Amino acid sequence: MQNEKVLIIGGGVIGLGIGWQLAKAGADVTIYDRGQAGRGASWAAAGMLGPIAEAHIDELDLLKLSNQSLERYPEWVDELEAETEMPIGYRAEGTLIIGIEPDDAIQLRHAYDLQQNLGLNVEWLSGEEAREIEGALSPYVTAAVRCETDHQVDNRLMAQALQHAYQRRGGVLHQNSTVEKIVIENGSATGVQTEDGFQGADVCILAAGCWSGQISGLPETLIPPVRPVKGQMLALRMRGGTILKNVIRTVKARYPMPVYLVPRSDGRLIVGATTEELGFDTDLTVGGVYELLHGACEAVPGIYELPLIETWTGLRPGSSDNAPILGKTPVNNLIYATGHYRNGILLTPITAYEISKLILTGETSETIAPFNLDRFSKASDLHTADA
Ligand code: FAD
Numbered sequence: 001m002q003n004e005k006v007l008i009i010g011g012g013v014i015g016l017g018i019g020w021q022l023a024k025a026g027a028d029v030t031i032y033d034r035g036q037a038g039r040g041a042s043w044a045a046a047g048m049l050g051p052i053a054e055a056h057i058d059e060l061d062l063l064k065l066s067n068q069s070l071e072r073y074p075e076w077v078d079e080l081e082a083e084t085e086m087p088i089g090y091r092a093e094g095t096l097i098i099g100i101e102p103d104d105a106i107q108l109r110h111a112y113d114l115q116q117n118l119g120l121n122v123e124w125l126s127g128e129e130a131r132e133i134e135g136a137l138s139p140y141v142t143a144a145v146r147c148e149t150d151h152q153v154d155n156r157l158m159a160q161a162l163q164h165a166y167q168r169r170g171g172v173l174h175q176n177s178t179v180e181k182i183v184i185e186n187g188s189a190t191g192v193q194t195e196d197g198f199q200g201a202d203v204c205i206l207a208a209g210c211w212s213g214q215i216s217g218l219p220e221t222l223i224p225p226v227r228p229v230k231g232q233m234l235a236l237r238m239r240g241g242t243i244l245k246n247v248i249r250t251v252k253a254r255y256p257m258p259v260y261l262v263p264r265s266d267g268r269l270i271v272g273a274t275t276e277e278l279g280f281d282t283d284l285t286v287g288g289v290y291e292l293l294h295g296a297c298e299a300v301p302g303i304y305e306l307p308l309i310e311t312w313t314g315l316r317p318g319s320s321d322n323a324p325i326l327g328k329t330p331v332n333n334l335i336y337a338t339g340h341y342r343n344g345i346l347l348t349p350i351t352a353y354e355i356s357k358l359i360l361t362g363e364t365s366e367t368i369a370p371f372n373l374d375r376f377s378k379a380s381d382l383h384t385a386d387a
């Protein structure tokens, strides 16, 4: 497929990551982004690489994929930083999930038992042991789970580096250029329609994040079931550059809502996030900021005095089952790489490697086979059969 023209809709970390891999392999790649590349969910994220902290018992395929992507991270970072000379803030100190009230500790114990049953690398700590690792934690922290292998990256730096690496390899990027329609003729995608007219391509990859279901031209049954899930976020400035080393995540049985705190090497402390099903609304609200600050101060009281330097919201691309949609579709030459929901930064390397391999070889690997769009039609077939 090396000489064929590949067109990618969406210049977030997913589109740019795939584009970089393909351009490196010598493919002719063009990305269209309706705004500025890397400024969608990829910019809004916290950059946690947390397969363990985000593990759910009913998402074992996703856990496997997430772990595979995490394993690829060190090599991915080395390669991207070497190629661009742009550091991307990868940090491997790990994550502490903490419980404050006695009820939180019960919920944490439940999560820990599950993580242990799944063979994940977790360690149970008393509150005192947790404070030995992070002295700024509240004296009320009763228990913690240490996930040494849940790391972090600065997602904004990563998106910028990916754009640079992609263009350096000859990839073409059209920003402020909206794809209005995917053009399908005789069962094959032949290109897209932008405001500048028809752009032909041999392969089209849909990687438009939470907007992936909004582009016209697709048959009803093939519109990817992706919805926006709002997250409100804020950043504080750590005096002296550091107050925490590990990522901190709270478990809350009651009130306030669970939060995470992500210390960046540039002295920012990222606090997130709300999870709101409000369509494409991106308002930052008093309630959202209040809840975040309440949860964060409860976990690390010393942040009360820190300057609040930035607030923002972003839209996670959540699929119907919250797992990504990856691979071929019933339309020839139309590939999906979307729906990465809460873990798109974590899943960028595996998505980029596997989708580019699919384009170059035509073969779907076992790694991404469980994430094909057809799982949704299989699920509805099952319901029909049950009825
Ligand atoms: P996006 O980054 O949204 O990119 C999609 C791009 O498509 C956009 O640039 C958009 O302009 C473009 N586009 C849309 N429609 C069109 C069109 N018609 N034509 C052309 N271009 C179009 N993940 C983690 O792994 N760890 C985290 O800690 C984490 N925290 C998060 C916190 C928040 C608050 C949010 C919102 C997300 C978080 N995520 C996290 C999830 C992660 O950010 C996303 O899963 C990931 O960024 C998705 O990347 P993407 O490239 O698919 O989407």
Ligand code: GLY
Binding pocket: 046, 048, 231, 272, 273, 316, 341, 342, 343
């Ligand atoms: N993964 C963190 C978030 O989506 O808020």
